[in-house]
Structures are given as C-alpha cells and as structure tokens.
Amino acid sequence: MKPTKIENPEYFHKVIDCQYACPAHTAVPEYIRLIDNERYEDAYMVNWESNVFPGILGRICDRPCEPACRRGRIDEEPVAICRLKRVAADYKSAIDERMPKIPQEKNGKKIGLIGGGPASLTVARDLMVLGYEVDLYDDQQKAGGFIRTQVPSFRLPEKVLDEEVNRILNFGVNTILGHYVKSLKEIVDKGYDAVFVGTGAPRGRDLPNLPGRELGDKFIHIGIEWLAAVLYRHVEKTGKRVLVLGGGNTAMDCCRTARRLGGDEVKVIVRSPREEMKASPWEIEDAEREDIEIIDNHVPLEFVVENGVLTGMRFDRVEPKYDDNGKRSLVSTGEEPVFIPCDEVLLAVGQQNAYPFIERDIGIEFSDNGLPVIDPVTLQSTLPQVFFGGDAAFGPRNVITAVAHGHEAGLSIHLFCQGQDLHNRPHPMVKMQGQKMGIHDWLYDSHVTEEDRQEVIMVEKVKSIQDRLIEVELGFDHDRGQREAKRCLNCDVQTVFDPATCIECDACVDICPVSCINFTDNADEEPMRAKLIIPAQNRNQALYVSSSLPTGRIMVKDENVCLHCGLCAERCPTSSWEMVKFIYKAPQAGMK
Amino acid sequence: MSYTRPTFRHPEQQRNDKGYFRRDYEGAISTLCAGCGHDSISTAIVQACFEMAVEPHRVAKLSGIGCSSKTPAYFLGKSHGFNSVHGRMPSIATGANMANRDLLYIGVSGDGDTASIGMGQFAHALRRNLNMNYIVMNNGCYGLTKGQDSATADKGSAGKKGTPNPFESIDLCELAIELGASFVARSFSGDKQQLVPLLKAAISHNGLAFLDVISPCVTFNNTATSTKSYQYVREHSEATGTFDFIPLQREILTRYEPGTTQAITMHDGSLLYLEKLEQSFDVTSRRRSVDKLEEAKENGRLLTGVIYVKPDSQDTHDIINTTLRPLNSLDQSDLCPGSEVLAAINENYR
Ligand SMILES: Cc1cc2nc3c(=O)[nH]c(=O)nc-3n(C[C@H](O)[C@H](O)[C@H](O)COP(=O)(O)OP(=O)(O)OC[C@H]3O[C@@H](n4cnc5c(N)ncnc54)[C@H](O)[C@@H]3O)c2cc1C
Ligand SMILES: Cc1ncc(C[n+]2csc(CCOP(=O)(O)OP(=O)(O)O)c2C)c(N)n1
Ligand code: SF4
Ligand code: SF4
Ligand code: SF4
Ligand SMILES: [Mg+2]
Numbered sequence: 041m042k043p044t045k046i047e048n049p050e051y052f053h054k055v056i057d058c059q060y061a062c063p064a065h066t067a068v069p070e071y072i073r074l075i076d077n078e079r080y081e082d083a084y085m086v087n088w089e090s091n092v093f094p095g096i097l098g099r100i101c102d103r104p105c106e107p108a109c110r111r112g113r114i115d116e117e118p119v120a121i122c123r124l125k126r127v128a129a130d131y132k133s134a135i136d137e138r139m140p141k142i143p144q145e146k147n148g149k150k151i152g153l154i155g156g157g158p159a160s161l162t163v164a165r166d167l168m169v170l171g172y173e174v175d176l177y178d179d180q181q182k183a184g185g186f187i188r189t190q191v192p193s194f195r196l197p198e199k200v201l202d203e204e205v206n207r208i209l210n211f212g213v214n215t216i217l218g219h220y221v222k223s224l225k226e227i228v229d230k231g232y233d234a235v236f237v238g239t240g241a242p243r244g245r246d247l248p249n250l251p252g253r254e255l256g257d258k259f260i261h262i263g264i265e266w267l268a269a270v271l272y273r274h275v276e277k278t279g280k281r282v283l284v285l286g287g288g289n290t291a292m293d294c295c296r297t298a299r300r301l302g303g304d305e306v307k308v309i310v311r312s313p314r315e316e317m318k319a320s321p322w323e324i325e326d327a328e329r330e331d332i333e334i335i336d337n338h339v340p341l342e343f344v345v346e347n348g349v350l351t352g353m354r355f356d357r358v359e360p361k362y363d364d365n366g367k368r369s370l371v372s373t374g375e376e377p378v379f380i381p382c383d384e385v386l387l388a389v390g391q392q393n394a395y396p397f398i399e400r401d402i403g404i405e406f407s408d409n410g411l412p413v414i415d416p417v418t419l420q421s422t423l424p425q426v427f428f429g430g431d432a433a434f435g436p437r438n439v440i441t442a443v444a445h446g447h448e449a450g451l452s453i454h455l456f457c458q459g460q461d462l463h464n465r466p467h468p469m470v471k472m473q474g475q476k477m478g479i480h481d482w483l484y485d486s487h488v489t490e491e492d493r494q495e496v497i498m499v500e501k502v503k504s505i506q507d508r509l510i511e512v513e514l515g516f517d518h519d520r521g522q523r524e525a526k527r528c529l530n531c532d533v534q535t536v537f538d539p540a541t542c543i544e545c546d547a548c549v550d551i552c553p554v555s556c557i558n559f560t561d562n563a564d565e566e567p568m569r570a571k572l573i574i575p576a577q578n579r580n581q582a583l584y585v586s587s588s589l590p591t592g593r594i595m596v597k598d599e600n601v602c603l604h605c606g607l608c609a610e611r612c613p614t615s616s617w618e619m620v621k622f623i624y625k626a627p628q629a630g631m632k
Numbered sequence: 633m634s635y636t637r638p639t640f641r642h643p644e645q646q647r648n649d650k651g652y653f654r655r656d657y658e659g660a661i662s663t664l665c666a667g668c669g670h671d672s673i674s675t676a677i678v679q680a681c682f683e684m685a686v687e688p689h690r691v692a693k694l695s696g697i698g699c700s701s702k703t704p705a706y707f708l709g710k711s712h713g714f715n716s717v718h719g720r721m722p723s724i725a726t727g728a729n730m731a732n733r734d735l736l737y738i739g740v741s742g743d744g745d746t747a748s749i750g751m752g753q754f755a756h757a758l759r760r761n762l763n764m765n766y767i768v769m770n771n772g773c774y775g776l777t778k779g780q781d782s783a784t785a786d787k788g789s790a791g792k793k794g795t796p797n798p799f800e801s802i803d804l805c806e807l808a809i810e811l812g813a814s815f816v817a818r819s820f821s822g823d824k825q826q827l828v829p830l831l832k833a834a835i836s837h838n839g840l841a842f843l844d845v846i847s848p849c850v851t852f853n854n855t856a857t858s859t860k861s862y863q864y865v866r867e868h869s870e871a872t873g874t875f876d877f878i879p880l881q882r883e884i885l886t887r888y889e890p891g892t893t894q895a896i897t898m899h900d901g902s903l904l905y906l907e908k909l910e911q912s913f914d915v916t917s918r919r920r921s922v923d924k925l926e927e928a929k930e931n932g933r934l935l936t937g938v939i940y941v942k943p944d945s946q947d948t949h950d951i952i953n954t955t956l957r958p959l960n961s962l963d964q965s966d967l968c969p970g971s972e973v974l975a976a977i978n979e980n981y982r
Contacts, residue, residue: 114640479666480635488638543862545667545850546822550675554642574642591866605638613667613850 041565041596043587046536049470052622054582055599056531058121061108063444065468065626066090068105069532072124073484076525081135083128088135090626091125092162092208092443095200098126099513100191102320102438110531113578114554114601117493119527120516127521129200140169142211147171149457152232154221154397157185158439159430160238161208162446163453166629168211170454176213177227179220183209186240186431187439189268190290192297193509224398224426234425234453237412238442239397241431245390247285252343252350256385259350260343263294263388270297270508279383281305283353285340286388287317292324294386295332300508307380309353310336311370313360326512330501339370341377343385352381391436411435418452418462419445427452447628454629469625474618475533479610482619484530486606491527494520530604534622537595539586542616544593548608549573557608558596559589572598637661649685657682659709663702667854669821669847669862670700670769674707676824677738677767680831681708684879691736692728696721696750698742699776700769700847708738719750722757725764726948732958733949736835737764744774747783747802758811761839763947765831766813768804768842769821771849772860779852790857791849804844805939806925809918814839814945816921818936820865821847826937829877833938836879838899839945846934870928871937872915873908896943906938915941 044051054060058068067086074083087094101122109118149172153160156178164174182188184205187196209215221227227235244262247253253260259279261269263286269275282303284295287310295306308327310317314336317324328334338355345351354377358370393411398404403423405413412421412428419427429445431437452462475483497514504510516524549557555573562568568583569576576583576598586595609617625631641655648654657678662671681691691711695701697718704713712735716724725739739757746754746768757766772785781789784804785797808816815837819827827845834841846865848854854861859868880901892911896904906915914920921940928935948954955962 114643487636488640490639543667543854544822544866545669545848545862546672546675546824547667550671551637551662553638553640555645556642574644577644590863601640601642603638603640607637611666611671613665 041562041568041583041585041594043594044582044585046584049468049624051582052534053468053624055534055602056622056624057108057110058105058119059532059624061104062091063104063441064090064092064447065624066105067532067623067625068121069528069530070623071128072119072121072525072528073530075124075127075521076485076528080128080131081133081138084132084135085138087125087128091440092165092446093158093204093439094125095129095204096187096196097440098122098124098129099200100187100196101125101440104440110529110601111527114603115492115527120493120496120524123496123516124521124524126515127525130515131518131521139207142168143171145171146173149173149233150175150231151453152227152230152235153177153238154224154227154235155185155238155240155430155432156180156183156215156217157238157240157430157442158187159432159442159446159449160185160236161205162443163236163238163429163450164213165208165211166447166450167453168208168213170630174213175216175232176209177216177219177221179218181218183215183217185238189271190264190293192267192270192293194296194300194504194512195293197509197511221397224404225402228402228423228426232425233457234427236449236453237421237426237428237432238430238446239395239432241391241393241436243392243394244290244387245392247340247387247389250340250342252345255345255348256343256350259383260385260387263290263386264391266386267293267297270301275301277302279303281382282307282384282386283380283382284308284386284388286310286390287312287319287336288388288390289319289323290391291388292319292327294388295327296330297508298384298386299330299332300505306331307333307335307382309338309340309355309380310334311339311358312368313337316368330505335380337370338378344379350383350385352379353385354379391431393432393435395432415462417448417465419449420452420456420462425456447626450629451627466627466631468627469623469631471623473621473623475606475621476609476619482533482606484533484619484621485526486530486533486604486619488529488603488605489523489526491523493527494524496520532622532624533604533606533619535584535597535602535604535608536618536620537584537586537597538616538618539589539595541614542589542595543614544589544591545613547611547613548617551607551611553605553607554601554603556598556600556602558598559593560596561592562588562594568596572596574598576600635661648682650687652682652685652688654678654682656688656710657708659704659706662706664699664706665849665851667850668699668775669771669845669849670703671706672821672824673767673769673827673845673847674703676821676827676831677707679824679828680835683828684832684835686736686835690734691738693738693740694721694725694728695740696742696745697776698745698774699849700742700771701740701745702776703769704738704740719745719748719753721745721750722753722762722766726757726760726762729762729764729948730954732960733763733954733956734958737762739764739766741766741768742775743768743770743772743782743784743804747804755811758808758813758840758842760948761812761814761945761951763839763949765834765841765843768844769847770804770844770860771847771853772858773849773853775849775852779849786859789859790855791853792851792855794857796857803925803929805842805935806922808842808844809922809940812840813842813940814942815841816940817842817938818844818846818934820869820936821845822862822866823936826871829875830938832879833877833898833902833904836898836900836902837941837945839942839947865934868932868934869936870933871909872913872924872935872939873906873937875907875938876905878903878905896941898943899945904938904941915939916943
C-alpha cells in the first residue's frame with residue numbers, strides 16, 4: 041500500500057464519522073465538547089453555522105449521523121447526537137449579538153427565492169450576510185415550508201420554529217407571503233440576478249384506482265394535505281377508528297396526529313415487511329408507545345363503502361419473496377382477504393414533485409422522471425440563473441439535506457453573480473491543533489466513559505395524547521445532557537503518526553485497547569486487511585498507512601474502532617503519535 | 633487524564649478454546665516508562681496464554697523486585713500472584729510449585745534480580761529443573777534504581793550515564809544450559825512474532841523453561857552506545873532458525889523438509905518445528921548449543937530463538953517422586969493412612 045496522504049482534508053474528515061455523514065458537515069464532536077464544558081452558546085453557534093436550524097434539527101432531524109457514529113460500533117448505541125443539538129439550543133442564553141452583522145450597504149445583487157422552506161431560508165442566510173438583497177415568495181402565511189405545515193407541533197413546537205425562521209427573516213429578507221407563484225417566467229422576467237427554486241415536493245400520492253376510492257372520498261384523505269389542514273384547524277377531529285396507509289415518516293406523523301384528534305384505534309398498514317419500513321426506528325417506537333398497531337405485509341384491495349359511509353378496507357395478505365438477484369417481490373399468500381373496519385383512512389403512500397408553475401419553454405429542461413435537469417454539484421438548472429435545492433431538486437429528502445443544498449446553491453449563486461466558474465469551488469477550511477498539555481494531560485477529555493445512551497424524558501402519555509400542541513419529548517435535563525456529551529469519542533482529535541521518529545518499540549500496539557495499530561510488512565490492501573492483529577473488515581473505514589520504517593516494516597492503523605483515547609500518544613516514548621484536533625469547515629458562500 | 637485504560641475492546645475479538653477473550657488475560661494499566669520493553673513482554677505473555685487457552689485461575693505469577701518484577705501486575709489480572717523480595721523469586725516459586733504441582737508457574741525476574749542478588753537462587757531452581765517458566769526481562773541495567781549497569785551489561789556498553797561497563801558480562805542462556813535448565817531460549821521484546829510462540833512452547837514444556845528476553849530500558853539504556861538498545865538488538869540479532877509451535881490437537885498445515893527441520897515433541901504432545909539456518913545444529917545437544925552461543929558471540933551477533941531443548945526432561949516432582957496431587961487436596965486419610973500402613977512400612981525394614 042502507499043502511504044496515506046493525510047494532507048488531503050477528506051482523509052481525516054472521513055474519520056469523523058458523524059460529521060462526514062451529516063449532509064451539512066456539522067462539526068459534531070466540537071459542539072458536543074462545548075456542551076460538556078457547558079458552553080451552550082458556543083455549541084449552538086457551531087451548529088448554526090453549518091445546519092442553520094439547531095433547535096429544529098435537534099428535534100426532528102433524520103439523523104444520518106447517528107447510524108454512522110463510531111460509538112455505535114463499539115458500544116450498544118451511538119451517541120444521541122441529535123438530542124444533544126437540542127441541549128445546545130434549549131440551554132443557550134441570548135445569542136443575538138453573536139449573529140453576523142448584515143451589511144447596511146447592499147452589494148447591488150438581487151435574488152429571488154421561491155418557496156420558504158429550509159432550503160430557501162439557508163440560501164437567504166448565506167447571501168444576506170454578504171450584502172445581497174433577497175425576495176422570498178411562499179404561498180403560506182408564514183415562512184418555514186413543510187416543517188411548519190407538515191411536521192406536527194408535538195414534535196416541533198411553533199415557538200422553536202418561529203425563533204429560528206424569524207432570525208433569518210429579521211436579517212432583512214423581503215417576504216412576499218401568501219403568494220403562490222403561478223409563473224416562473226414572471227419571476228425570471230423581474231430581472232433577478234439569480235432565482236432559487238425551493239418549492240419542495242408538495243403533492244401527496246393517491247390511490248385513485250382502488251375500488252371505492254371515489255365513493256368513500258369524504259372519509260379518505262391525502263396525508264400531507266390532512267396534516268396541513270390540522271395545522272390550520274380545518275380539521276379538528278377524526279373518527280374513532282383510523283387506518284393510515286404507508287410506512288414512512290408521514291405515516292407516523294399522520295397516525296400520531298389522528299391519535300390526538302380522537303382516534304382510539306389507529307392502525308398503520310404497510311405493504312412490505314416491517315424491516316423495510318422507511319420511517320425512522322425512533323418514530324415507529326414513538327407510534328407504538330402511543331398504542332398504534334403496525335400491520336405489515338398487507339396490500340390494499342378496496343375501500344368498503346356501505347350506504348355512502350366508509351366501513352373499512354380489504355387487504356390481501358402477502359409475503360416477501362426474493363429472486364436470485366435478491367430482488368424482493370410481494371406475493372399473495374392466497375389466504376382470504378382481510379377486512380379491517382374503520383371510519384377514516386389517511387393515505388401516506390408517498391410524495392411527488394410538481395412544477396405546474398414552470399413554463400416548459402423558458403429553457404429549463406426536465407428529465408424523463410419529471411424532475412428538472414440539474415448539475416449535481418452546483419445545483420444550476422439549464423437556465424443559467426435558475427438554481428434548485430431541497431426537495432424540489434431531486435425529490436423528497438429531509439431538512440438537513442435541504443440545508444446542505446441551500447449552502448451549495450448559495451455558494452453557486454455567489455460565484456455566478458461574480459462571474460466566476462461555478463465548478464471552481466473553494467476548498468474546505470481546515471485547521472490542525474495539537475492537544476498535548478502534559479504526559480497524561482490533553483486539551484480534550486480523553487477518558488472513555490462506559491455510560492449507556494441516556495433515555496430522553498417524555499411527557500406522560502395520557503397527557504400528551506389529549507393535546508396535539510404538547511411537545512412529547514422534553515429533551516435531556518442538565519445531568520443527562522452532561523452524561524450523554526461525555527459519551528462522544530472525540531473522533532475529530534486525530535492520531536497523527538510520524539515515521540521519522542518511531543523506534544518500533546511496540547508500546548502503542550500494546551496499549552491500544554482496540555488493537556488497531558500494527559507494525560507489519562507492506563502488502564496490497566486486501567491481504568493487508570486480512571493480516572492485521574484483528575482483521576479490518578469494515579471497508580468503509582480507511583487504513584492509515586505510514587512510509588517505511590527502519591526495519592522495513594510499515595505502521596498500519598485501522599481507523600474503524602479507534603477510541604481516540606490518546607493512550608498510544610501517551611505511551612509513545614518518542615512522541616511519534618500526536619493527538620491533533622482536526623477542524624473541518626465545508627465551504628459556504630463568502631468563506632475565505 | 634488517563635491512568636485507566638478504556639474497557640472497550642474490538643467488537644470482533646475472538647474467544648479462545650476455553651471461551652475466554654484476550655482481555656480476560658490482561659492486567660492493570662502499566663506504570664512503567666512509556667516505551668519500556670517490559671510492557672511488550674507482558675503483552676506477549678497475555679497473547680501466549682490467550683492462544684494456549686490457559687485458564688487464568690490455573691496460573692501463578694511470581695516475581696522479585698525491579699521494574700521487570702512489577703510487570704505481573706500488568707498481565708493476567710485474574711491469576712494468582714506473589715511479588716517477593718529482591719532475587720527471591722525462585723525460592724517462592726519452588727515452595728509454591730512443591731505445594732501445588734498443577735498450576736502453571738510464570739516467574740518474572742530482571743537481569744539485576746537474577747544475575748546479581750538472585751544468582752544463587754537462580755542456579756538452584758535450574759539444577760532442580762523446577763516445572764516453571766523463568767522469564768528474565770533483560771535490559772542490562774537496574775532500571776528501577778535509575779539505571780546502574782547490571783551483570784548482563786556487555787563489556788564496553790554505555791547507558792545514559794555514558795561510562796562504559798568495565799566488567800565481563802554474564803550470558804544467562806549459556807549459564808542456564810550449564811545449570812541444567814531443560815528449555816533455553818532468547819528473544820527480544822520488540823519481536824512478538826518470535827516471542828509469543830516461544831512463550832507458548834515454554835508453557836507446554838515440562839521442567840524449567842528459561843527465557844532471556846532482551847528488553848530495552850528506554851529511559852536509562854536505550855542509547856546509541858548501549859548493546860541493549862532497540863536499534864542495536866535489531867541490527868545484531870541472529871535467530872537459530874524460524875520455528876513453528878503447533879499445540880496438541882492442531883492440524884499441521886505446513887510441509888517441513890527433513891534435514892533442515894528438526895521436530896521436537898513436547899511433554900504435552902505439542903510439536904515444535906525448528907526450521908534451522910544451519911543443518912548441523914542440533915537444539916537437543918547441550919554441547920552444540922553452548923558452541924553455537926559462543927560462536928555467535930565471536931561474530932558479534934546475539935543468538936535468539938530456541939537454543940536448547942531437552943524433550944524428555946524430568947521436573948523436580950519426577951526426580952524426587954512426590955505425591956501426584958496438590959497438597960491442598962490431601963485429606964486426613966492420605967496424610968495419616970493408619971496403623972496398618974505403618975506396620976507394612978515397618979515390615980519393609982525388617
Ligand atoms: C409529514 C412530514 C413529516 C416530515 N418530517 C420530517 C422530519 O421529521 N425530519 C426531516 O428532516 N424531514 C421531515 N420531512 C421532510 C421535510 O419536511 C422536507 O424534506 C423539507 O421541508 C424540504 O425543504 P424544502 O426547503 O426543500 O421545501 P419545503 O419545506 O417543502 O418548502 C417548500 C415551500 O414552498 C411552497 N411552495 C411550493 N410551490 C410554491 C409556489 N409555486 N409558490 C409559492 N410557494 C410555493 C410550499 O408551500 C412550501 O411552503 C417531513 C415531511 C413530511 C411531509
Ligand atoms: C535486598 C535489596 N537490595 C537492593 C534493592 C534495590 N533494588 C531495587 S530494584 C534493583 C535492581 C533491579 O534491577 P533488575 O532486576 O534488572 O530490574 P529492572 O528494573 O531493570 O527491570 C535493586 C538493586 C532492593 N530492593 N532490595
Ligand atoms: S487513540 Fe490510539 S490507543 Fe486509543 S484507540 Fe486510537 S489508536 Fe488505540
Ligand atoms: S510507541 Fe511510538 S516509538 Fe513505539 S512503536 Fe509506537 S509510535 Fe513507534
Ligand atoms: S526505568 Fe527502564 S526498565 Fe524501568 S520502567 Fe522505565 S524504561 Fe522500563
Ligand atoms: Mg534490569
């Protein structure tokens with residue numbers, strides 16, 4: 041193998057599993073350390089810089105970081121990264137004076153944002169700071185997008201949403217609310233220097249061809265429309281028996297909302313096996329805690345309507361079958377169809393993009409799947425001054441992806457307005473900071489606690505079921521927040537090896553609790569992985585390889601389960617291992 | 633601050649034949665200097681015991697005084713142990729071994745502990761061929777008392793203080809062969825590939841297995857002028873050959889060429905295959921082994937590996953025909969077999 045190029049910023053970035061997995065590359069271990077030091081405002085700001093909505097995301101983020109978390113590979117559960125984000129947001133005191141100053145004098149460029157969801161708001165934040173003028177159009181009365189109209193208040197209270205959305209609007213965004221943009225051409229013709237389309241994926245799928253659909257229409261609702269209607273109090277109660285069709289997060293929000301509007305017997309019906317449900321495991325858990333039954337392997341056959349009243353639904357029981365290529369199909373078991381009685385049905389069977397306001401002749405190309413053709417890096421459409429992001433770009437994802445798109449689009453628009461090449465993007469900002477203080481003293485807390493993942497405190501079920509406005513999770517109290525913060529392994533504190541000074545004494549090999557350091561003869565990657573003290577089977581994790589040592593051997597470290605405990609550096613007589621904090625900031629518009 | 637070692641271990645670590653994990657053989661975190669060779673030897677002992685599936689509660693660790701003699705605290709934390717006084721490890725080991733012949737005895741000593749103050753004890757444990765592993769962690773100095781030259785320091789070698797040692801040095805391996813040790817080997821703390829199988833062979837040997845392990849003292853004796861530094865040892869060692877230790881009941885996977893290979897069946901039926909560098913060398917011949925040591929010395933080389941083995945060796949218990957059971961298992965009827973037995977014995981002498 042060739043020596044690892046640790047100068048490449050992506051090498052150590054990848055070692056920070058959570059930050060690497062986060063679409064916005066939030067500096068997770070950095071903010072968790074700040075929480076550990078009770079510096080909540082600093083912790084909040086680290087988040088805010090990258091993910092813009094720490095209080096919101098600390099409650100509802102999809103958490104791609106947590107399955108990636110290193111701790112999950114050595115302990116039973118990963119660090120509760122998301123809930124710690126909420127700790128930072130909940131415990132911070134005033135942060136207004138830490139906010140960037142918005143230039144009084146504008147830079148003369150004007151941007152139009154269509155849609156007021158997290159993607160557009162992120163573009164607004166990044167560009168306002170640079171002196172842009174920003175107009176934001178949204179058809180709702182308040183900005184926020186789906187996180188306002190879809191995500192129920194028992195998961196995300198309005199107060200939290202308002203605080204973070206308004207912070208951006210108060211930078212001086214011109215809001216044109218309650219205004220549905222009917223024609224993109226009209227906006228383009230206004231002469232904006234650039235236009236960003238962040239209109240989401242606003243259409244819920246229906247099951248139009250299922251028998252009884254039309255007859256039972258009064259009792260059958262499209263999930264996302266119904267959730268918005270609940271928010272605006274157009275819907276205030278449901279029947280007692282509610283069926284929710286679908287296995288994603290929308291289904292989970294629908295069933296839990298129905299439970300709060302009078303649904304005593306709420307069932308979620310899923311076509312596929314439970315293990316394949318798209319909903320996050322914690323959302324399924326929350327639903328079940330609220331007495332919601334989840335029935336899998338049931339394919340809907342018809343709505344049963346008697347005398348104009350929906351009485352239930354019929355389902356075919358199926359089982360998953362796998363062909364030689366591992367492709368799954370659902371095959372009927374041949375049993376009698378099942379009848380499940382109900383008073384109402386909510387359809388949460390998927391979301392679609394729709395661009396009725398985009399004229400097909402203004403230069404924006406669409407591909408066969410109905411999505412606009414977009415450069416995946418710059419997010420530019422085929423009409424150069426129009427950019428897409430969030431769910432409107434590549435189909436429905438989640439808030440943190442919308443934020444990441446917002447940053448990329450903001451950067452592209454900034455380059456575009458300066459007449460620069462959009463593909464010539466700035467590099468990430470990186471810094472290395474040695475952590476040594478004394479023989480056993482580090483600037484970070486290198487101790488690895490055995491503490492289990494902390495349970496989050498919740499409002500009593502009997503109470504929360506009564507009122508859809510009561511937030512179910514109360515978050516961590518001070519003590520749990522501190523205990524959870526200590527579980528972080530500080531994966532951003534990197535082990536850096538210097539082959540020039542190593543005397544090959546093996547002290548680091550002997551002390552390493554997880555046997556990741558090896559001194560061995562060189563080989564190709566596969567045989568190397570196999571011959572390590574403990575074979576390196578996790579191919580998502582790199583091997584750190586040194587140049588040749590005096591004995592002709594090389595140092596090979598499997599990054600997979602390194603605890604970042606610093607014992608190798610403490611034990612090394614020649615300081616050939618150093619613990620160095622690696623700071624990585626993904627590029628944003630205006631970053632120097 | 634880390635005066636403790638995290639308890640997490642690699643999630644893919646394996647159990648041995650007896651169901652133990654490697655961590656079941658670990659001890660407390662070491663307090664020795666960072667980079668001390670002794671720590672590597674501790675790790676090698678952990679590894680060897682793990683691989684041999686020795687049951688931790690069937691081991692007794694004995695030591696004298698010195699940095700080396702502190703190491704039993706850092707391995708086999710679930711085993712028995714006795715840290716004795718300077719140079720007295722062999723007598724403690726003798727007593728324990730006489731009382732309970734069923735345990736595995738690992739004696740750890742230093743070059744000071746063995747070659748100076750404990751020389752007399754060393755000699756007698758060896759000539760009695762006590763069934764134990766006698767490990768000297770040899771750094772050529774008294775590490776614990778700040779690095780004075782020991783009796784194994786080579787003539788002319790200079791440690792941190794800078795004054796070359798004016799005296800002749802003692803070669804513990806040569807002496808061990810003379811004194812009657814039935815298994816003699818030398819290795820280097822920085823070479824676990826050699827050391828671990830050597831320890832495994834020593835564990836399966838019946839009788840006294842003596843291991844002289846060169847173990848650099850990073851703090852006082854790892855200088856460019858020392859012959860016990862990491863660099864010097866690496867540059868000057870020469871193995872008697874490579875070898876393979878195949879524990880009993882393990883399949884033999886490699887083919888060994890007769891002639892250059894010497895196969896030795898150990899007491900417990902394990903096999904030791906020595907792939908010799910030199911055909912005429914015979915590890916079971918005391919004379920050839922001593923010659924080989926002298927020859928290497930003449931060439932300025934340090935001989936490592938298996939140096940001498942007496943496969944059919946008889947340990948102290950065999951020699952003095954003691955009871956086959958540990959003393960703690962003997963009850964009243966064993967110890968006072970009654971007047972009839974006494975009468976029979978007396979009858980013998982009439
Ligand atoms: C029920 C449900 C629950 C969800 N839960 C989560 C969750 O827990 N965590 C998570 O990360 N994600 C969740 N999501 C997904 C998340 O809401 C979206 O991925 C995210 O909001 C997308 O952001 P965006 O900025 O692209 O667009 P959106 O948030 O969809 O905002 C688009 C806005 O543009 C408006 N708009 C559309 N067309 C026009 C037009 N022509 N003129 C004017 N305005 C227009 C829309 O009304 C909307 O207000 C959930 C989605 C749903 C449906
Ligand atoms: C009876 C007695 N005399 C002297 C000492 C002082 N002393 C302690 S350790 C030591 C030498 C240790 O050298 P060695 O056995 O080589 O161990 P190392 O520290 O080098 O591993 C001496 C002389 C003592 N503890 N007891
Ligand atoms: S920091 Fe060093 S000693 Fe600790 S787990 Fe990582 S490599 Fe091993
Ligand atoms: S402890 Fe230091 S000198 Fe020793 S092998 Fe490890 S890196 Fe090299
Ligand atoms: S003084 Fe020498 S022998 Fe003692 S612990 Fe330190 S390095 Fe090891
Ligand atoms: Mg010594």
